Amino acid sequence: xxxxxxxxxxxxxxxxxxxxxxxxxxxxxxxxxxxxxxxxxxxxxxxxxxxxxxxxxxxxxxxxxxxxxxxxxxxxxxxxxxxxxxxxxxxxxxxxxxxxxxxxxxxxxxxxxxxxxxxxxxxxxxxxxxxxxxxxxxxxxxxxxxxxxxxxxxxxxxxxxxxxxxxxxxxxxxxxxxxxxxxxxxxxxxxxxxxxxxxxxxxxxxxxxxxxxxxxxxxxxxxxxxxxxxxxxxxxxxxxxxxxxxxxxxxxxxxxxxxxxxxxxxxxxxxxxxxxxxxxxxxxxxxxxxxxxxxxxxxxxxxxxxxxxxxxxxxxxxxxxxxxxxxxxxxxxxxxxxxxxxxxxxxxxxxxxxxxxxxxxxxxxxxxxxxxxxxxxxxxxxxxxxxxxxxxxxxxxxxxxxxxxxxxxxxx
Amino acid sequence: xxxxxxxxxxxxxxxxxxxxxxxxxxxxxxxxxxxxxxxxxxxxxxxxxxxxxxxxxxxxxxxxxxxxxxxxxxxxxxxxxxxxxxxxxxxxxxxxxxxxxxxxxxxxxxxxxxxxxxxxxxxxxxxxxxxxxxxxxxxxxxxxxxxxxxxxxxxxxxxxxxxxxxxxxxxxxxxxxxxx
Numbered sequence: 001x002x003x004x005x006x007x008x009x010x011x012x013x014x015x016x017x018x019x020x021x022x023x024x025x026x027x028x029x030x031x032x033x034x035x036x037x038x039x040x041x042x043x044x045x046x047x048x049x050x051x052x053x054x055x056x057x058x059x060x061x062x063x064x065x066x067x068x069x070x071x072x073x074x075x076x077x078x079x080x081x082x083x084x085x086x087x088x089x090x091x092x093x094x095x096x097x098x099x100x101x102x103x104x105x106x107x108x109x110x111x112x113x114x115x116x117x118x119x120x121x122x123x124x125x126x127x128x129x130x131x132x133x134x135x136x137x138x139x140x141x142x143x144x145x146x147x148x149x150x151x152x153x154x155x156x157x158x159x160x161x162x163x164x165x166x167x168x169x170x171x172x173x174x175x176x177x178x179x180x181x182x183x184x185x186x187x188x189x190x191x192x193x194x195x196x197x198x199x200x201x202x203x204x205x206x207x208x209x210x211x212x213x214x215x216x217x218x219x220x221x222x223x224x225x226x227x228x229x230x231x232x233x234x235x236x237x238x239x240x241x242x243x244x245x246x247x248x249x250x251x252x253x254x255x256x257x258x259x260x261x262x263x264x265x266x267x268x269x270x271x272x273x274x275x276x277x278x279x280x281x282x283x284x285x286x287x288x289x290x291x292x293x294x295x296x297x298x299x300x301x302x303x304x305x306x307x308x309x310x311x312x313x314x315x316x317x318x319x320x321x322x323x324x325x326x327x328x329x330x331x332x333x334x335x336x337x338x339x340x341x342x343x344x345x346x347x348x349x350x351x352x353x354x355x356x357x358x359x360x361x362x363x364x365x366x367x368x369x370x371x372x373x374x375x376x377x378x379x380x381x382x383x384x385x386x387x388x389x390x391x392x393x394x395x396x397x398x399x400x401x402x403x404x405x406x407x408x409x410x411x412x
Numbered sequence: 413x414x415x416x417x418x419x420x421x422x423x424x425x426x427x428x429x430x431x432x433x434x435x436x437x438x439x440x441x442x443x444x445x446x447x448x449x450x451x452x453x454x455x456x457x458x459x460x461x462x463x464x465x466x467x468x469x470x471x472x473x474x475x476x477x478x479x480x481x482x483x484x485x486x487x488x489x490x491x492x493x494x495x496x497x498x499x500x501x502x503x504x505x506x507x508x509x510x511x512x513x514x515x516x517x518x519x520x521x522x523x524x525x526x527x528x529x530x531x532x533x534x535x536x537x538x539x540x541x542x543x544x545x546x547x548x549x550x551x552x553x554x555x556x557x558x559x560x561x562x563x564x565x566x567x568x569x570x571x572x573x574x575x576x577x578x579x580x581x582x583x584x585x586x587x588x589x590x591x592x
Contacts, residue, residue: 007547007578011449014532018454020440020461025433028465035470 072166079165079175083139086182091135093186106218107197111189112138114198116145121322124332128298129324130155142181147173196245196256203238204270206231213255215242216270222255230258271319275312278305283331285319295321295331311336415481425472432469440465442549443489449544450493452533456500464492483555486545490559497537531581539574546571 060066061074071077094108112118118141126137132155140158144151149171157167168175205214211231212221222242224231234240243257271293273285283305285293297305305311318335416438423431443464448457467488475484532540545556557567 004547004575006582007543007575008550010531010578010582011543011548014449018444018448018458020444020458022437024440024458024462024465025436028436028462028469029429029432031462031466032469035466 070161070166071163072169076163076165076169079168080163081165083164083168083175083178083182086179086186087135087139090182090186090189093190094135106199107192108138108189110197110199111185111192112141113200115188116142116185118142118145121324124322124330125324126155128330128332130159132158138185139178139182142185143171143173143178146177146181147171149173196243198241198243200241201239202269203234203236203240206234206236208232215240220253222253224255230255234258269321271321273317273319275315275317277313278311283319285317293329295319295329296324297331301331301334305334418477421472421475421481422477424469425475425477435468436465439485443485446486446489446544446549447493449532449548450537450540451496456496460489460492460496463496464489467492480555482549483551483559486549486551486555487559490541490545493541531578534581535574535578538570539577542567542570542574543578546575 058074063073065072065076067073067077071080109120109123112123113120118138122141123134123137126132126140127134130137132140136158140151140154143149144154154167154171157170162170164178165175168178199215199218201215201218203213204216207213207221208231210223211225212223213231213234214221222244238260241259242255245254245256246252247254271285271287273287273293276284276286276292278284281297283295283297285295287293311317315336320332320334321329322332324330416435420431420434420438424435440461444457444461447460447464448454451457451460464485468485471488475481532543535543541560542556545551545559551559553564553567553571556562556571557564560567562570
């Protein structure tokens with residue numbers, strides 16, 4: 001461009017009247033050589049100083065609690081890291097199981113109960129009363145049982161955000177022992193046969209027509225072989241210990257042995273009832289048998305029940321609770337129960353012999369809205385009738401009759 | 413400005429003193445002039461030129477042979493000039509410094525008085541940088557934007573503004589024979 005040319009010419013016209021002398025190169029080379037020598041000397045010096053400095057730092061930090069009152073010395077920090085890592089490994093190994101979350105947690109709590117005599121209620125108490133994550137709670141209980149250090153003492157330290165290394169030191173136990181306990185729990189958990197394990201609980205539902213029953217908290221129906229008549233002897237509420245076998249071809253759990261066994265009254269229990277009142281830390285439920293049940297609710301549940309969820313008085317709820325050491329019934333979880341007699345399990349409908357079953361199928365009861373419930377009722381009933389009657393029927397007629405039924409049930 | 417032979421750069425990378433001397437010979441005036449346009453002081457331009465070559469020969473092994481050499485050299489020149497200004501001319505870095513201010517700060521040195529009529533001095537440092545890169549070093553817009561860490565559109569705008577300002581200054585100082 002013309003303008004560019006003008007400026008270029010102008011710049012060329014500016015003469016610095018100066019020539020860069022060639023001996024500048026010598027000075028440049030001297031400077032480069034000097035900086036190289038400096039670098040080499042510093043590197044050489046650092047090679048000697050660094051190991052001494054590192055050793056000195058390690059020695060000082062190993063003796064003095066330089067990382068603060070919660071973390072302790074370097075040794076404690078390292079031990080905490082190892083314990084945390086083994087807890088993470090334990091969590092990962094439980095999460096890597098192919099079973100769904102409900103079965104995994106069931107296997108885990110059964111293992112703790114059967115092998116380490118850790119009552120699930122104790123775990124729940126630590127979780128809900130002290131807000132300690134389940135895996136950490138299990139480790140605390142495990143260490144407490146093995147070392148006879150009072151659990152309260154360990155909880156107090158943990159709640160002060162003290163790290164594991166320092167907890168082990170203050171409890172006068174070796175962190176190696178803590179790690180080995182966690183590793184052995186992990187090993188036992190991994191070694192538990194995935195297609196066969198024991199579950200304990202009360203029977204919550206029986207379907208004699210298809211030879212299956214439900215155990216509280218276990219999310220799937222448990223089947224007997226077709227000719228097995230043991231089911232005739234089972235009753236709802238019977239406490240049992242069931243040895244399960246998983247059949248991957250039929251995608252079903254089968255009961256190989258069923259023992260009737262006494263159960264601790266503190267075990268988590270399911271209740272179904274209508275809400276009578278909701279308070280800041282309690283919920284009153286009217287049970288089907290006419291009894292009133294007062295439940296202590298954790299703060300976050302109360303907030304949800306009264307705020308976000310806005311549970312209406314009279315709503316039907318399914319609640320899982322346990323009785324704590326003070327004899328108070330504490331709510332662990334809840335689901336809003338649709339006011340229908342159909343349960344969805346693995347997308348199949350199971351019609352009971354006039355009985356209401358209560359399997360813990362949390363995922364299938366994820367707060368459906370009213371429209372969804374009505375739609376589901378219609379679809380499920382048509383399918384059921386089609387299957388059971390196995391004869392000619394007028395689909396439209398049934399559809400309209402169910403539609404009317406649903407309209408009546410709808411809450412305004 | 414044409415680039416030096418790649419073979420010489422390659423030899424200089426390997427520590428060949430002869431190649432380094434050749435590179436110095438080839439680029440010394442180019443670097444000196446670039447710095448001089450920005451600093452307007454021969455002594456300072458000398459110092460910065462020396463620093464630039466120390467930097468170049470010290471870091472030549474880091475230079476990517478797949479790329480053009482001149483923009484790399486320009487970036488080092490620019491950075492060294494800026495570092496020098498930061499270090500020794502703190503008073504001028506944050507403002508447009510005119511010849512009067514320079515006189516007040518540094519005393520009226522011989523070369524500054526000699527350059528009173530130099531229109532470049534009425535530009536800000538950033539404007540001088542961009543004028544030097546564009547019209548003396550003859551870098552492309554893309555190269556300038558990468559040397560100055562600017563977007564292409566921003567570079568274009570800055571070049572346009574600086575050029576316009578310089579043209580106005582040249583005209584106002586009566587150097588109409590140049591502008592025509």
